[in-house]
Amino acid sequence: MEKTIQTSDFKRVLVWELPVRICHWITALSVIILTVTGLIIANPPVFMSGAEASESYWFGTVRMIHFITAYIFLVNAIVRIYWAFRGNYYANWRALFPYTKRSWKNVWHVLKVDILLQNEEEEILKNISIGHNYVASISYLVLFLLALVQIFTGFGLYAATSGWWLPQLFAWVPDFLGGDAPTRLIHHAATWLFIVFTLIHVYLVFYHDWLEGRGETSAMISGYKFVRKERLESDEHI
Amino acid sequence: MGTLHKNKRETYFDNIIGHGYSRREFMKFAAFITAYMGLEHSMIGQVAKALETSYRLPIIWEHYQECTCCSESFIRSDHPIVADIILDNISLDYTETLMAASGHQAEAAKHDTMKKYYGEYILCVEGSVPLGADGVYCTIAGRTAIDHLKEAAEGAKAIIAWGSCACNGCVQGAKPNPTDATPIHKIIKNKPIVQMPGCPPIGEAMAALIVHYVTFGKLPELDRAGRPKAFYGKRVHDTCYRRPYFDAGLFAESFDDENAKDGYCLYKVGCKGPTTYNACGSMRWNNGVSFPIQSGHGCIGCSEANFWDHGPFYERLTNVPGFSIENTADKVGKIATGAVVAGLAAHAVAASISKRKEHKKRYTRGRINEEKIDKNE
Structure with a gap:
């Protein structure tokens, strides 16, 4: 073993607080359920014939699961927005908007090093984000807007079948978009964007975990990441 | 139509009896139309009383870009009195399809009604109005539809947009809309407009709307799109x-x-x-x-x-605007997903090559640390 070998100290840092983790996994689960049931509703399989309608209610059940999950998704989204004003630095809404010069530098760095796979001459510690990097922030911002689109179009379509005030808040959406048919199209097309987002998101989590070895994947379960001591000493968060 | 040049104003009831219907038939009609209006049966009395005491409602019925299916639907309303009462008892003072007069006579009759009942008559519009090429795609009596509409709307108490043409342009308003067919509510802004979309709308709904107006003296409750809730409230x-x-x-x-x-x-x-x-x-x-x-x-x-x-009639597919007609949301989505998966796989391969050294360095570093811990250094 060479004597000049460099060692680094890692510190265990609580990055994702419990509400953030809970919200994350509820979102993940509800997106999966909503996507699967949504695609079934869009194009139901036909595996029965000769049966009477009174014998079965499976399609109604699939729709019911979709609607219940939609409510969970909505409430969860509201809780997460609340936590964006209440939570720690990494959960804060400010961490989602790249409005500083430094954050744009970080975007550029991530694009160069992680997306285009350029190698840096020497490792600059402060370029490695403790929470999510700003490219990820932008993708979450887009996801958040997509969630809004799905909530508005989904509850807009649902409103006509409900007398409750909450869906009624969205009753204007189909009229605004020119009818149920265009509303449904937007709702349906946005589903594919969720699928695409999920693929990219999961891949990049694995990529960072593999390369950086900071416990990126388990961080969303335990809340902790491993961060170099020197990195923490510099007062720049990112 | 015998009502065209009547000067004496009579009530609906007078007119129905005058046409040979019995009071019993009149009451049956009142019950029938009350049900169609979505009212409680206790309202039958009020409807009957209104028809007995109200004067005929002057109506001008204009036809622009349309196929007359709305009129066809209207005159085929299922109760025999519906057709009769609408045609005879609500004074249809001008309608190209059904009036007896023609040519200058008809135009004169229309202007008479417009003058005599200024601010009182109901304007029913069947068809959209072409605005392209100064409106020459639809002319009646030598004048463009837009000209007629503006003139007739001037003294109207309310406007009823009959059918999808008048409400949203229907077939002729479909892309690329060569005549710039325009629905009524986009032209006339200062009058209450009831939207009765459908190609055609249901005849009974049309009749019930008019009787509602006669009974209560006001338009029924409308939804955000201006449609009567009683008929367009449910899918x-x-x-x-x-x-x-x-x-x-x-x-x-x-x-x-x-x-x-x-x-x-x-x-x-x-x-x-x-x-x-x-x-x-x-x-x-x-x-x-x-x-x-x-x-x-x-x-x-x-x-x-x-x-x-909004896509083909016989499939659940929906076209995505901006893509060619064969492309649907699902097709585009599948292709995009496939492209992303391929891109991620390529990225994974490229990353494992490009970041090989770095990964190895980090891995070695970690192993050395482990060894150090083992040796208690």
Whole structure:
């Protein structure tokens, strides 16, 4: 073993607080359920014939699961927005908007090093984000807007079948978009964007975990990441 | 029409009796139309009284870019008195299709009504108005439709936009809309406008709307799109008698399969019932005999705005604007997903090559640390 070998100290840092983790996994689960049931509703399989309608209610059940999950998704989204004003630095809404010069530098760095796979001459510690990097922030911002689109179009379509005030808040959406048919199209097309987002998101989590070895994947379960001591000493968060 | 040049104003009741109907038939009509208006049966008395005491409502009925299916639907309202009462008792002072007069006579009659009942008459518009090329695509009596509409709307108390043409442009308003066919509410802004979309709208709904106006002296409750809630408050899907098949997941997959013969839900063969607001499922057509879905054909969504541009009638696919006509949301989505998966796989391969050294360095560093810990250094 060479004597000049460099060692680094890692510190265990609580990055994702419990509400953030809970919200994350509820979102993940509800997106999966909503996507699967949504695609079934869009194009139901036909595996029965000769049966009477009174014998079965499976399609109604699939729709019911979709609607219940939609409510969970909505409430969860509201809780997460609340936590964006209440939570720690990494959960804060400010961490989602790249409005500083430094954050744009970080975007550029991530694009160069992680997306285009350029190698840096020497490792600059402060370029490695403790929470999510700003490219990820932008993708979450887009996801958040997509969630809004799905909530508005989904509850807009649902409103006509409900007398409750909450869906009624969205009753204007189909009229605004020119009818149920265009509303449904937007709702349906946005589903594919969720699928695409999920693929990219999961891949990049694995990529960072593999390369950086900071416990990126388990961080969303335990809340902790491993961060170099020197990195923490510099007062720049990112 | 015998009513065209009548000067004496008479009530609906006078007119009905004058046409040889008995009081009993009049009361039956009142009960019938009250039900169609979606009112409680205790309201029958009020409807009957209104018809007995109110004077005929002067109506001018204009036809622009349309196929006259709205008029056809109207005169085929299922109760025999409906056609009679609408045509005889509500003074249809001017309508190209049904009036006896023609040419200058007819135009003169229209102007008479407009002058005599200024601010009182109801203007019914059937058809859209072409604005392209200064409106020459539709001219009547040598004048453009837009000219006629503005003149007739001037003294109207309210406007009823009959049918999809007047409400959203219908067929001629479909892309690319060569004549710039324009619905009425986009032209006339200063009058109350009732939207009665449908290609055509249901005759009974049309009659009930007019009787509602006669009875209460005001328009019925409208939704955000200006449609009477009583007839457009529910989706065809929600009142469809095949709905239990939908909930049970029993679908026809083609029009000649066993499931279609069993009367299963037509959702998968493109029925637009789930996105269409109309009363077809409850009021039905042709004396309540049937409606498209009952006859084995999916709803084409004719009362929804721009239904021609919302994808094929016989599939659940929806076209994505900006892509060619064969592309649907699902096709685009699948291709995008495939491209992303391929891109990620390529990135993974490239990353494992490009970041090989760095990864190895980090890995080695970690191993050395472990060894150090083992040696208690």
